[in-house]
Amino acid sequence: MMAGSPLMTGLLAAGLVLLVAAGAVAGYAATRPDTFRIERSIRIAAPPEKIFALIGDFKNWEAWSPWEKKDPDMKRLYSGPPRGKGASYEWEGDRRIGHGRMEIAESVPARKLEIDLEFFSPMEARNKAEFRLTPEGEATHVTWAMYGTQTYAGKLISVFMSMEKMVGPDFEAGLSALKAVAEN
Numbered sequence: 001m002m003a004g005s006p007l008m009t010g011l012l013a014a015g016l017v018l019l020v021a022a023g024a025v026a027g028y029a030a031t032r033p034d035t036f037r038i039e040r041s042i043r044i045a046a047p048p049e050k051i052f053a054l055i056g057d058f059k060n061w062e063a064w065s066p067w068e069k070k071d072p073d074m075k076r077l078y079s080g081p082p083r084g085k086g087a088s089y090e091w092e093g094d095r096r097i098g099h100g101r102m103e104i105a106e107s108v109p110a111r112k113l114e115i116d117l118e119f120f121s122p123m124e125a126r127n128k129a130e131f132r133l134t135p136e137g138e139a140t141h142v143t144w145a146m147y148g149t150q151t152y153a154g155k156l157i158s159v160f161m162s163m164e165k166m167v168g169p170d171f172e173a174g175l176s177a178l179k180a181v182a183e184n
Contacts, residue, residue, distance in 0.1 A: 032150065036163055039145040040171040046182040048110035048133040048140045054182060055113055055131050057082060058089035058102065064177040066170045071097045083107070098122045102129070117146070142178065144171050 044051055054060045058078055062068045074093035080086040080103070088103040099120040105128075106114040115129040127148030134141040146167060 035147065035149050037145060037147040038164055038167050038171065039143060040168060040175055041141060041143040042175040042179055043136065043139050043141055044179045044182050045139045047138075048135055051133055051140055051142060051178065051182050052110045052113070054178060056084070056104070056107060056109070058087060061089070064174060064181050066173040066177065067091075067093070067097055070094075095122065117148075142175060144175055146171075 054064060059082070068074070071093035074091050074097055077090040078088070079090070080088045083104070084107045085104055088101060090099075090101040091097065092099040101118045101120070103116045104113065105116045106112065111133055113131040117125075117127045117129055119125045119127075125148065127146055129144070129146045132143045132145075134143075
């Protein structure tokens with residue numbers, strides 16, 4: 001093959017285009033936000049105390065958590081106190097569920113629950129989750145959020161996969177299931 005052949009020129013041009021595209025994606029990823037927040041809310045016709053009992057004790061998550069239903073064979077390990085600050089829950093499931101751990105960092109009964117999240121696989125990450133319960137007459141407004149910082153790798157992944165689209169529907173399903181359980 002000669003250096004000036006049309007095939008060689010085409011290969012060099014294609015390589016240059018790929019290099020420029022990769023550089024553009026890498027540059028765009030660097031401009032992504034350093035933090036993320038995913039949040040969903042629902043109105044539940046139940047008092048905050050009843051809802052808090054379902055979210056403040058990890059053993060009760062089996063009744064409403066969307067991830068519990070995705071892998072019924074998931075391994076669970078509970079440690080620390082049964083509820084409140086220091087209560088923890090570790091899970092190991094299939095590829096959709098992965099392996100991770102949650103620990104209650106702050107518990108304000110019937111009002112607020114903050115959770116430290118640590119994901120070991122399929123990707124390592126440390127985030128926070130939070131539940132806020134606001135009384136509204138005979139009902140409760142429940143907000144479920146997850147937030148954290150994004151490493152450069154996380155920013156790069158977010159160019160191709162939206163955390164909002166990946167996790168948001170699970171939050172919606174979980175809140176709907178929480179509503180069904182709390183209202184019965």
